[in-house]
Amino acid sequence: MKSIMMLISMAILLNVTFTSEAIAQQGMSWHGSGGWGHGSQYGMMYDPQTIESISGDVVSVDKVTLMHGMHYGVHLTVKTAEGNVSVHLGPAWYIENQDVKITPNDKVTIKGSRITFDGQPAMIAIEVRKGNEVLTLRDPEGYPVWSGWKRQ
Template sequence: MKKVGFLAALIFVVCLSLVSESFAQRGMMWKGSGGWGMGTSYGRMYNPATVETISGEVIGIDKITPVRGMSYGVHMTVKTDKETLSVHLGPGWFIENQDIKIKPKDKIVVKGSRATFDGKPAIIAAEVKKGDEILKLRDENGFPVWSGWRRR
């Protein structure tokens, strides 16, 4: 009788772990890159020929949805000596899981592709330096580092 009780308890624990794993995966809702991939219309806005480096102070950080149907992304406003620019970092699910945290009043250096977004100049960031820390977002061809990325 003890063996039957032990076996029933073991089956219960295994079933419980499978059910909780199922709910955990459903909560993640992974659906590719959420529209942030290289082949999307937004991803094609990055042009390696228009890459430049700017430096300035972060005056704001916001969540935006660049194109309808995309998952939200993280965007910051940076004031340089010459202008105030919108800097697009990447998908929220990626940016929010990085060790480097950027906040208003931080002095940063951004390398990225200059583009026009909603009729205004913007930078689609490839790299952000804050002090000795570097947030790498795209390679030299503009390929997003979050493609294929999963939280470990």
């Protein structure tokens, strides 16, 4: 009888342990910066001295991996009066969970830091304006909003 009670107690203890862990993890996942953080190799390309705005039509919205080891992100090609511009928004897990949705043929104004990426001109977006909607991605110093904190 003692051994049966011991087995039942162990079963209950294991059930409570694993059930509480599963409940605690439901709906929660840690993404980290995935290489998109301010201090990452990619993040250090952001230059507050090269901030400018462009306007145009979205030609394409793509999921891309920009550098080895980075999580995939969202990239726009925007047709401006001067030609097409590559615009890097941020990690897909963040962009896909925002209320502002950017789609091909949208008219947008983008504020961002001009960079050279893989030998080609590009822009790291600070914000994307679509009509009255604004998708904010970084503060003026380049700290990504998905980081959730800033340097003190």
